[in-house]
Amino acid sequence: MKCNITCIPGDGIGPEIVAEAKKVLEKVAKVYGHELQFKDILMGGASIDVHGIPLTDEAIADCKAADAVLMGSIGGNTSTSPWYQLPPEKRPEAGLLKLRKALNLFANLRPAYLYEELAGACPLKEEISAAGFDMMIMRELTGGLYFGERKTVTEDGVRKAIDTLTYDENEIRRIAIKGFDIARKRRGKVTSVDKANVLDSSRLWRAVVNEVAKDYPDVELEHMLVDNCAMQLVKDPAQFDVILTENMFGDILSDEASMVTGSIGMLSSASLNDSKFGLYEPSHGSAPDIAGQDIANPIATILSASMMLRYSFDLDKEADAIDGAVKKVLQDGYRTIDIMSTGMKQVGCKEMGDLIVERIS
Ligand code: NAD
Numbered sequence: 001m002k003c004n005i006t007c008i009p010g011d012g013i014g015p016e017i018v019a020e021a022k023k024v025l026e027k028v029a030k031v032y033g034h035e036l037q038f039k040d041i042l043m044g045g046a047s048i049d050v051h052g053i054p055l056t057d058e059a060i061a062d063c064k065a066a067d068a069v070l071m072g073s074i075g076g077n078t079s080t081s082p083w084y085q086l087p088p089e090k091r092p093e094a095g096l097l098k099l100r101k102a103l104n105l106f107a108n109l110r111p112a113y114l115y116e117e118l119a120g121a122c123p124l125k126e127e128i129s130a131a132g133f134d135m136m137i138m139r140e141l142t143g144g145l146y147f148g149e150r151k152t153v154t155e156d157g158v159r160k161a162i163d164t165l166t167y168d169e170n171e172i173r174r175i176a177i178k179g180f181d182i183a184r185k186r187r188g189k190v191t192s193v194d195k196a197n198v199l200d201s202s203r204l205w206r207a208v209v210n211e212v213a214k215d216y217p218d219v220e221l222e223h224m225l226v227d228n229c230a231m232q233l234v235k236d237p238a239q240f241d242v243i244l245t246e247n248m249f250g251d252i253l254s255d256e257a258s259m260v261t262g263s264i265g266m267l268s269s270a271s272l273n274d275s276k277f278g279l280y281e282p283s284h285g286s287a288p289d290i291a292g293q294d295i296a297n298p299i300a301t302i303l304s305a306s307m308m309l310r311y312s313f314d315l316d317k318e319a320d321a322i323d324g325a326v327k328k329v330l331q332d333g334y335r336t337i338d339i340m341s342t343g344m345k346q347v348g349c350k351e352m353g354d355l356i357v358e359r360i361s
Contacts, residue, residue: 002035003313006066011045011092012286013296013349014072020298020353021070021305024325027357028309028318039066043099044074044092044286045083054095060102063279068312069103070305071281077288100141105271105279106171107178108139108250109307112237112257112267117330118339121262124234133237136186137257138179139250141271143171144201146247167201167246169208174274176212179244180219185310189220189241193229193249205246226253233257258283265297265338268304270311278312280304290337294348297336299326302356325359 007022009015022038029036041059048054054074063069075092078084083092113134114122122129148164176192183190192209194202206223213221224232226249232239233256245253258267267283282300290296302322310319334355335344347355 001313001315002037003068004037004039004066005308006063006069007038007040008043008063008069008071008074009040009046010043010072010074010286011076012073012288012291014044014074014286016072016291016294016296016349017282017298017301018070018072020349020356021301023353023357024302024322024360025070025305025309027360028321031321031360032315032318034315034318043071043095045076045081046074047095048083048086048090048092053090054092055098060099063099063103068277068308069099069279070301070308071279072301073282073284073286075286075288081288099279100271103271103277103279104142104273106140106142106274107175107272108137108141108254109182109270109272109311110137110139110254110258110267110283111135111269111303111307112137112254112261114237114261115263115266115327115330117327118261118263118266120341121339122260123262124237124260128234128236131236131238133240133260134187135237135240135243135257136182137243137250137254138175138182138245139254140167140171140175140246141250142247143167144247146251165199165201165248167204169204172205172208173212176209176244178272178274179242180212180216182311183219183242184216185316187241188218189222191229191240191243192221192223193226193243193245193253194223195226195249196223197225201246209244229253230256234260263339265300265336266303267300268307270304270307272311276312276314278308280308280312294350295337296349297338298349298353299336299356302326302353321360322356325356328359329355 009018145165196202272278306319306322309315
């Protein structure tokens with residue numbers, strides 16, 4: 001298979017971790033006989049320094065022309081970097097928002113997986129973490145409360161703020177389809193999370209998800225209220241496979257699910273549109289405090305590259321090879337500084353990349 005991948009190394013540790021993910025992808029391509037072509041573009045602070053803006057139209061065109069985009073992270077130290085003296089629309093993060101919009105990325109995917117070897121970092125009770133968990137939070141990214149009309153008014157001397165939560169059935173249907181498709185690649189279960197006992201938007205959400213489910217008789221569907229889901233995530237996370245939910249609930253639940261894994265440097269993510277196209281990036285930021293020291297953990301970015309193979313290119317075997325190599329490296333006792341524990345061998349960013357490459361065959 002021939003795939004064109006646009007890479008956005010970005011800022012801070014971004015270039016270091018993207019370099020390792022590329023190395024891993026090149027090894028997979030060699031072993032499995034694929035042709036990958038990479039093109040690097042600038043975004044965020046790196047683009048501001050060269051072009052004066054965080055994302056150029058040419059860079060957007062390069063992303064649109066690719067089969068998928070692999071990103072490191074963008075942004076600098078928000079207190080000291082001159083990028084944050086600029087008006088908000090010229091700051092690094094504005095580039096990412098512009099790109100997500102230009103690419104119509106409406107579905108955000110965040111896996112939360114507890115590696116047996118890192119179970120010590122899990123803040124849950126041992127009897128819960130012992131069962132392990134492996135879930136995927138699928139969050140609607142472009143609708144709902146964050147994109148509804150909002151205003152603050154003063155009525156009779158009293159300040160009042162109004163935010164509106166709107167979803168139409170097409171917005172719900174397209175993300176539900178993605179959720180069911182992804183469940184089919186996993187353990188075949190969707191938990192749709194809403195607040196249907198209170199909100200009209202949730203009642204429509206539930207109705208449309210039920211309609212979509214009819215086309216997926218092989219996928220188990222359950223509905224769960226968001227407050228219950230927040231509790232279940234810490235009480236019994238092993239019950240979840242795909243959690244499908246709207247924008248604000250997903251924002252909160254995906255952070256909760258990430259935190260129970262306990263390891264920020266291990267968390268990958270993807271944002272998809274309604275074709276196979278996606279933007280793949282680690283969940284963490286650009287970590288300017290450790291940039292340029294070769295100590296960042298590249299695994300979140302490497303696992304994001306694995307998601308790219310699985311969800312944009314349908315190369316499941318190849319994605320399994322990367323996931324397996326990451327597991328093996330952890331089993332063999334190698335750790336970057338952020339996941340280091342007694343008795344393990346500490347390695348840097350490059351060495352971690354090399355060790356993963358070695359384990360792909
Ligand atoms: P951060 O995730 O960059 O860092 C938080 C802490 O985790 C830091 O101590 C950092 O050293 C550590 N850390 C993060 N990733 C690591 C890794 N791979 N290996 C080892 N340690 C790691 O969050 P922050 O400090 O709040 O933000 C820094 C910058 O990143 C800001 O400019 C912020 O806007 C930006 N940011 C960008 C994205 C993105 O590009 N999508 C997401 C979040 C934050």
